[in-house]
Amino acid sequence: MSATTGKPLSGGPGRKRTGSLVWHLGALLILAVILYPVVWVVGASFKPGKDIINSLTLFPSHPILSNFKGLADGIADIRIWTFFQNSLFYALGAVAGVLISCSLTAYAFARIRFAGRNLLFSLMIGTLLLPYHVLLIPQYVMFQKLGWINSYAPLLVGKYLATEAFFVFLMVQFMRNLPRELDEAARLDGCGHLRIYWSIVLPLCRPALITSAIFTFINAWNDFMGPLIYLNEPGKYTVSLGLMMFRDSDGVAANYGGMIAMSLVALLPVLLFFLAFQRYLIDGMATSGLKG
């Protein structure tokens, strides 16, 4: 392409500009394909239900609000807000659990020299690769015996017991890079591990904590299998399960417009979190691979 521009200097600014143009065109083309589904759902939520699948224009010429207004009526006598409250409870509960339990565990791995540490660390890494489905049935049996079915306890208990090995790993990596002189100085001043953990290490780990918190929130918000298996009363459904109530048994939703509008509303918290904190998410993702 650059040869046709006819600039005398092959390495000159003209060539650079065409190169840059081609680069941006390429990137924008991929971007258009990748973001198409997201833009589509925004446009579709303002279309009447019968037009959603068949109309090829992204945004309707006569946008309607009835899909969103219909959501106010709820579904099967349950208010839409109930699903959001449930999801919020689950997600915030999960965030609190992960922050507390994973940071305590990570502190032990990164900052305390105790017998058996390396063995436990290998076991922890091993659980990262373990398919969850091996644990699914015995855990269900156990929670059923405990009478925890149809409650959030089975969904949350693991978060408080540091079973999210990915976040432990992320925090360990971060804590290992903090200068050791800090704890040594604190120890000379007579601080115990609890003080060092709480007043020195935790504040310095804020980026890792924020990354873990947002990922945990989003994972819980999107979680489908957990609620599907453990919650069986519509009043306790999370947004994921509430959304499933919009589908009809033969696959053609009676209220297609409502289903698409609800899909968009369910995505909003995740998209907003992403816009606000994308730097933390992407950097956290990137470091997980580099130090692995």
Added chain:
Amino acid sequence: MGRAVTLVKDSAPAARKARPAARATEGRPGRRRENLAGYLFMSPWIAGFLLLTAGPMVASLYFAFTDYNLFTTPKWVGFDNFTKMFDDPRWQKSVEVTAKYVIIGTPLKLLLALGVALLLAQSRRGQAFYRAAFYAPSLIGASVSVGFVWRSLFSDGAVVDRTQTFLGFHVGGWVGSADWVLYCLVALTVWQFGAPMVIFLAGLKQVPKELYEAAEMDGAGPLRRFWNITLPMISPVLFFNVLLETIHSFQIFGSAYVVSNTYCGPADGTLVYTCYLYQQGFKNSQMGFASAMAWMLLLAVALVTAVLFWSQKKWVHYEEDAR
């Protein structure tokens, strides 16, 4: 400079030297206190590991050899579940569907991730914007919302159908076709290429620029440079991505369940392994059979992991003096 100092401190010989000194000043009680502190801090994880991981693993291995419907006591049946499983055409179908999904979806996703990462790594303006935009689908891809969107986009008469008809392919909507519905799921996983892309991009940033300059002086073209410098330098990151994405895609459930409208069909076209496991365990109350299935999944994942770790000696280059 400061970085070098901490590096020496963390390295093994220095630690070995420091330890006797510490023992001399603190003595045995200090060490015991450290052990106690370590296990106290670890106690949530240890409880979780025993109660939610190790215990259930043993239990599930036991259930795999029993006939168990959740309400009666498990009855020992030996290898019955496994022989039944191998003879079960739906189990075979689920293995086939999952294998196809993993073998087609994962390489496509990683190729796209690497390709786009190479494009973005050319450090032009707007890189951060593109990186963020391409990453977004990875965050929402597993949600029920996106499952519905996918179902809509790949229906009869929707945009994908119309585009392929325009191009001369008369396949119809993929969602309704037993042969094509799986590729709808493949498209969904490939769409989420942003997460491995971000990891590739971070790896590419760590390749020293001097290597490229030296190669360029020696007259190496872009392809040679990619093959002889980029690929070996990012091979640890590539290994990490291959390992995690493969293990991950073996366990796909939610998208298959939603896109195929909870039936994992038509004609079991998206009957991925975990969908069948869910049907057997939670719809048919065949907890023993489902546990046996889960252990086969674990064995398959362990085998793939072992092969990948074994193969990395041949193609993954770890720099010894790095960092």
